[in-house]
Amino acid sequence: MSHTLGIRQAQKQKTRRALLDAALGLLEEQSLSSLGLREVTRAVGVAPTAFYRHFRSTADLGVALVEEALGSLHPMIRTTVTAADSSDERITRAVELIARHVHAYPAHVRFIARERHGGVQPVREAIRGQLARFAEEVKAELAKDAEAEGWSDDDLLMLSHLYVDQMLVTASLFLEAQEAAAGGEVSAEERERVTRLATRQMRLISIGRHHWLDH
Amino acid sequence: MSHTLGIRQAQKQKTRRALLDAALGLLEEQSLSSLGLREVTRAVGVAPTAFYRHFRSTADLGVALVEEALGSLHPMIRTTVTAADSSDERITRAVELIARHVHAYPAHVRFIARERHGGVQPVREAIRGQLARFAEEVKAELAKDAEAEGWSDDDLLMLSHLYVDQMLVTASLFLEAQEAAAGGEVSAEERERVTRLATRQMRLISIGRHHWLDH
DNA sequence: AATCATGGAGAACAGTTGTTAACTGGATGA
DNA sequence: TCATCCAGTTAACAACTGTTCTCCATGATT
Numbered sequence: 001m002s003h004t005l006g007i008r009q010a011q012k013q014k015t016r017r018a019l020l021d022a023a024l025g026l027l028e029e030q031s032l033s034s035l036g037l038r039e040v041t042r043a044v045g046v047a048p049t050a051f052y053r054h055f056r057s058t059a060d061l062g063v064a065l066v067e068e069a070l071g072s073l074h075p076m077i078r079t080t081v082t083a084a085d086s087s088d089e090r091i092t093r094a095v096e097l098i099a100r101h102v103h104a105y106p107a108h109v110r111f112i113a114r115e116r117h118g119g120v121q122p123v124r125e126a127i128r129g130q131l132a133r134f135a136e137e138v139k140a141e142l143a144k145d146a147e148a149e150g151w152s153d154d155d156l157l158m159l160s161h162l163y164v165d166q167m168l169v170t171a172s173l174f175l176e177a178q179e180a181a182a183g184g185e186v187s188a189e190e191r192e193r194v195t196r197l198a199t200r201q202m203r204l205i206s207i208g209r210h211h212w213l214d215h
Numbered sequence: 216m217s218h219t220l221g222i223r224q225a226q227k228q229k230t231r232r233a234l235l236d237a238a239l240g241l242l243e244e245q246s247l248s249s250l251g252l253r254e255v256t257r258a259v260g261v262a263p264t265a266f267y268r269h270f271r272s273t274a275d276l277g278v279a280l281v282e283e284a285l286g287s288l289h290p291m292i293r294t295t296v297t298a299a300d301s302s303d304e305r306i307t308r309a310v311e312l313i314a315r316h317v318h319a320y321p322a323h324v325r326f327i328a329r330e331r332h333g334g335v336q337p338v339r340e341a342i343r344g345q346l347a348r349f350a351e352e353v354k355a356e357l358a359k360d361a362e363a364e365g366w367s368d369d370d371l372l373m374l375s376h377l378y379v380d381q382m383l384v385t386a387s388l389f390l391e392a393q394e395a396a397a398g399g400e401v402s403a404e405e406r407e408r409v410t411r412l413a414t415r416q417m418r419l420i421s422i423g424r425h426h427w428l429d430h
Numbered sequence: 431a432a433t434c435a436t437g438g439a440g441a442a443c444a445g446t447t448g449t450t451a452a453c454t455g456g457a458t459g460a
Numbered sequence: 461t462c463a464t465c466c467a468g469t470t471a472a473c474a475a476c477t478g479t480t481c482t483c484c485a486t487g488a489t490t
Binding site: 431432434435436438439441443444445446447449450451453456457458459460 | 461462463464465466467468469470471472473474475476477478479480481482483484485486487488489
């Protein structure tokens with residue numbers, strides 16, 4: 001934040017960005033374990049060997065993409081779970097926020113959904129780590145709620161993971177909906193359908209939460 | 216089922232099996248979009264060109280694997296959701312059955328989890344199709360239950376999808392648990408942890424289902 | 431017994447891959 | 461101003477890829 005980057009490091013970060021963006025683009029139609037380093041550099045218009053100045057391997061680049069795709073999401077999670085009055089309003093807000101995020105960063109979402117169980121171990125672990133952080137944060141937020149009285153820590157974490165997984169399911173559902181309608185305004189009603197589905201599923205979970213303690 | 220295969224077709228199916236098995240093995244450490252046809256034939260000990268006698272491409276082989284991994288699962292689903300008295304017993308049974316299945320066919324489960332959002336479109340669609348069938352079957356089974364009175368078709372399908380997704384989440388959780396403990400009996404307590412987690416999540420959903428109609 | 435059908439082998443193709451090495455030119459810091 | 465640094469280039473490497481075409485051995489068919 002203090003002193004401007006030298007023109008040197010600025011250029012470096014610029015091609016690093018180009019590499020990340022090109023990779024993310026290429027990963028829309030294949031998975032990381034088949035992404036070639038030459039493929040990426042070719043897309044950027046740079047020599048293959050330049051790749052090594054930034055990443056050790058494509059797996060390394062993948063880990064960087066995970067941080068970028070999920071790392072910036074933490075504040076959003078927190079505010080989402082927090083700011084709302086009624087439970088129903090909170091759910092509506094959350095689903096809408098997911099829809100908006102998928103629409104804004106579809107490539108990031110696809111990448112995460114694809115590589116969460118993908119063929120590259122370090123990337124899988126990076127994603128798992130970030131999702132665990134999410135679950136911990138959601139749990140902390142849930143614990144503040146009055147409804148959390150009488151809940152064990154274990155049960156709160158159980159519920160958090162349920163929420164996080166449901167979040168991902170919903171996100172990739174929105175993704176499918178909007179890529180199925182790549183050439184038309186069919187997207188609107190598909191989006192609506194997914195919104196209704198996800199909202200009701202969240203609501204059902206929410207109801208289960210309300211009645212968790214009475215047997 | 217009637218007349219025995221000629222010795223000719225028998226041999227063909229034998230190498231076809233070998234190709235499928237070899238591919239499934241190789242796919243434990245990579246994803247389908249990076250699986251080479253030569254790689255598979257090499258593992259089987261057969262000429263590269265022999266591959267074309269059985270599959271058009273590795274994507275084609277992938278679709279065949281989907282049918283094999285999920286196609287044989289339908290009767291199991293049906294009996295699971297059906298046969299049980301109390302709701303709790305049904306849940307315990309279901310989770311146990313998932314654990315057993317993951318333990319018996321880990322490579323199949325990993326393949327499905329990996330390729331559900333993987334980089335090969337035909338395979339993704341094959342999986343989506345099979346999961347949609349599952350959801351329909353679960354819905355049909357739920358509709359028979361007395362608890363389904365007053366439920367709309369839409370809501371029943373919503374709940375079915377929730378169950379199916381939760382099934383998959385649980386399966387890949389069991390998978391991680393048993394591959395994290397590749398060299399030891401740590402697996403036992405990890406398995407137990409996942410079992411407890413999955414059971415409580417299912418129970419919470421079940422509770423939500425009970426109270427769905429009273430607002 | 432003679433013909434046909436077919437699963438698999440073999441060789442060759444143009445293209446691709448990751449990685450190494452030595453080099454260049456412009457920004458950096460003394 | 462001059463020596464140093466370093467992001468990016470060029471060239472070359474052995475190894476690998478999917479695909480085509482020709483051929484063979486043998487089971488199936490008549």
